[in-house]
Amino acid sequence: MQALFLIKEVNAVADCIFCKIVSKQIPSEVVYEDDQVFVFHDINPQAPTHLLVIPKEHIQSAAHVTEKDKELLGQMFVVIKNVTEKLGLDKEGYRIVNNCGELGGQQVDHLHFHVLGGRQMQWPPG
Ligand code: 5GP
Ligand code: ZN
Numbered sequence: 001m002q003a004l005f006l007i008k009e010v011n012a013v014a015d016c017i018f019c020k021i022v023s024k025q026i027p028s029e030v031v032y033e034d035d036q037v038f039v040f041h042d043i044n045p046q047a048p049t050h051l052l053v054i055p056k057e058h059i060q061s062a063a064h065v066t067e068k069d070k071e072l073l074g075q076m077f078v079v080i081k082n083v084t085e086k087l088g089l090d091k092e093g094y095r096i097v098n099n100c101g102e103l104g105g106q107q108v109d110h111l112h113f114h115v116l117g118g119r120q121m122q123w124p125p126g
Pocket of ligand 2: 016018059110
């Protein structure tokens with residue numbers, strides 16, 4: 001059972017677009033990286049600035065976060081604060097989005113926060 005889980009996990013990472021972006025097998029426009037967090041521009045931007053903030057470690061979604069990820073998630077929000085300040089988004093504001101699972105509209109199964117800025121956001125979201 002444990003071995004089966006490990007094989008599935010290894011396959012998930014090997015097939016994951018965002019893991020390939022982290023390892024630079026797939027190129028991206030990198031904005032920031034440290035040992036835990038990676039930030040790059042979305043390939044299909046939905047706002048004048050559209051960043052993706054991801055953990056370097058493969059975590060499938062927000063529904064797969066565990067106790068061990070507490071510090072990592074805190075670091076992701078510190079990075080969002082620093083990067084948005086650096087890009088000057090903080091004055092006017094921005095939106096942080098996480099799509100989780102099928103009904104949440106998640107298309108890439110590697111946890112990520114969208115950071116959207118540079119235009120007025122609407123509510124409710126579609
Ligand atoms: P989701 O729908 O899973 O919340 O968001 C996935 C996001 O990843 C989408 O906004 C999509 O445009 C972006 N994306 C998918 N493939 C790539 C890629 O290869 N490079 C970059 N930079 N963004 C990607
Ligand atoms: Zn991944």
